[in-house]
Amino acid sequence: MIRVEVTDAAFDGAAALAPLGSLGGGAVASFTGIARDDGGVTAIELEHYPAMTEASLSALVDDAVARWSLLGCVLIHRVGKVAVGEAIVLVGTAASHRAEALEACAFLIDRLKTEAPFWKKEHRADGTATWVEAKTSDEDRAAEWLAG
Amino acid sequence: MIRVEVTDAAFDGAAALAPLGSLGGGAVASFTGIARDDGGVTAIELEHYPAMTEASLSALVDDAVARWSLLGCVLIHRVGKVAVGEAIVLVGTAASHRAEALEACAFLIDRLKTEAPFWKKEHRADGTATWVEAKTSDEDRAAEWLAG
């Protein structure tokens, strides 16, 4: 069971994760990234590269499924304007045992952060908007998966 | 926001995790352990040490909150008979950033597996029941957190 989705509407994360619990596995892990009120941010706008986005996410999921023999995987990412408090990204993994589910979940969000073509712009209450800078720490985390 | 619960009834994991998304953090991680149909298993019975169980889980949560400055943590564990397909354990963590949430979630389930006083007995369709053996791999994973 694989679900990869890019959407400009708020999504129900709990509903998206529910099917992962019925695949006969003993372990489901999830990660939800949420738009934060980081110094007066009211919304985060997500630009993406439509021709590449889904293929990029699917390639990451294929990698994870092959590496950890997952029973299921859900990957949903918002684009467009996301209000503070709403989910930007959801990663869900199902496997027979916990190590696979937990590691695959961390792998997917770490790799997504440095490889999937999304760009965040923070909108503030005073009308200003600034692009989010990429973090070196994100590149380091993603590189660890490639080295390991 | 801390919630530690030991219950003999099925619980709604999605509802338990929902509050973690509203704490102002950017990251929520979860792990759900599910009773598996492992070679004809119909139910898993969980014995525990009532005088120690909640204190043991709370101590683990306190450890995690101190180590990763979590904004919130949910830990729910079933006792008694759990039908195949039902959740046995739920771990949920909320933090400002993803590394904290993901690591604290893995830490909690790894430590719980070797320190919290629960014992699983597998009931099979043919009427037999056997205690689950502890895995050396679980002790190794838990030891890594203590060493790290």
Added chain:
Amino acid sequence: MLLVYFARVREAIGVDGEDRVLPANVLTVADCLDWLADENANYAAAFANRDKLRFALDQQMVWEGTALEGAHELAIFPPVTGG
């Protein structure tokens, strides 16, 4: 001293707990296991493989060598398998 047993240990001994007065020479968890194992075959069988036993003294995990001094409750059980 309240002695409590769980899972396979409880089944082997046949009771889930008992209140016992310990002899003066029973100072540690290991002493207590030896004393009970000498008493009858059920304890001896339950405690035969010491590697497969874990202990909690007043609800804190301890090891075989831990002194019992002043504690009220000793729990003896197999390695835990929850989660």
Added chain:
Amino acid sequence: MLLVYFARVREAIGVDGEDRVLPANVLTVADCLDWLADENANYAAAFANRDKLRFALDQQMVWEGTALEGAHELAIFPPVTGG
């Protein structure tokens, strides 16, 4: 060659994409950046800090030295910040 730009790069250049015929001596991603930067100040500004640029050729991540041969679409953008 279809050139597409995203985020800060798109804003600096002022368009989100354009179809261009590349000169014969533009063989790699880096050649293409040099050629455009020579053309006008918007490109030069957008490409000033090469460390802060990432590239995809026909929707596959590549690096500055990658040859453009046969590709249809070159995307130029800042390091990604999704998730």
